[in-house]
Amino acid sequence: MPKPFDAATKFLVEAFPEDWVRFFGLPEGEVRVIDTDISTVSAAADRGLLVETDFSTYGIQVEFQGNIDPNFELRLLQYRTALRLRWNVPFTSIAVLLRPFTGHNLLRGRYLELGLDGKMEVSLRYRVIRIWQIPAEQFLSGPLATLPFAPVARINRRDLPRIVRRLEERLSREASPSDADFLRTATHVLMGLRYPREFVESLMSSNVLELSSTYQGILADEARVLVLRLGRKRLGEPSAAQLEQVEALQDKEHLEALAERLLEVETWEELLTA
Secondary structure (H helix, E strand, C coil): CCCHHHHHHHHHHHHCHHHHHHHHCCCCCEEEECCCCCCCCCCCCCEEEEEECCCCEEEEEEEEECCCCCCHHHHHHHHHHHHHHHHCCCEEEEEEECCCCCCHHHCCCEEEEECCCCCEEEEEECEEEEHHHCEHHHHHCCCHHHHHHHHHCECCHHHHHHHHHHHHHHHHHHCCHHHHHHHHHHHHHHHCCCCCHHHHHHHCCCCHHHHCHHHHHHHHHHHHHHHHHHHHHHHCCCCHHHHHHHHHCCCHHHHHHHHHHHHHCCCHHHHHHC
16 A cells, blocks of 8 residues: 655655756756556556756666565566666666665665576666665755655754754745645655654644645545555556546545445446446
8 A cells, every 4th residue: 555655755756856866966967757657567666757968868767665575676677677668768776765674784786586597697786775874964955855854864863853944944945835835745754754743743833734735635646546556456457538537536535435435346437437
């Protein structure tokens, strides 16, 4: 099931694609977000960027991970291969680990698969970025898209109020009201990975999430992903018109009601016309 940080990180990449190319230290150029919902695999890769420089075009596959997943490296390989085939450009894969979790130390930047004869048959290199090992200052002084990661970076907990104040100062100076709302919401969501909700709300306005249109959009996005994922398993692939109908739904409660009705219907038409 999708988690709030899935949608939050998706929005961060889609809203500020150039910031991420800069943060990763890769060649800069004209950047666009690409569709990662690849029909040849069961689910979409996290995020994809296509970068066109003066000399070449390349792709970036970004995977945010907050929990243990035994098949994570295999998924990286699966998605990267599909992206390479679809866009016909070289891709680099980057795993962004949002918090320490059991087994994170096993992700070392290379996936190897041996054949029956014991010789290597498959190899995938990828970058691993562990957010909690990066000094908060790097995020505070970096691109706007990375600001929400400062409170979950390498800091002492007693410094959190100061970190949040500096974050707010940059938002008030540099971000539009809509972008500031968006970035505050992402900060709330990411802090929830490391700290109790009550502690997070004591540092930031307690009603920000309830009032934030960005957060409501995140919740609706989670519910939509759930409807499509479970619906495909239960009812098969929706038609283009039915997929467009689901994508157009913005009300979280409506989407959750559709998810609950999936076991009661036999077709997408029955689900969407009730």
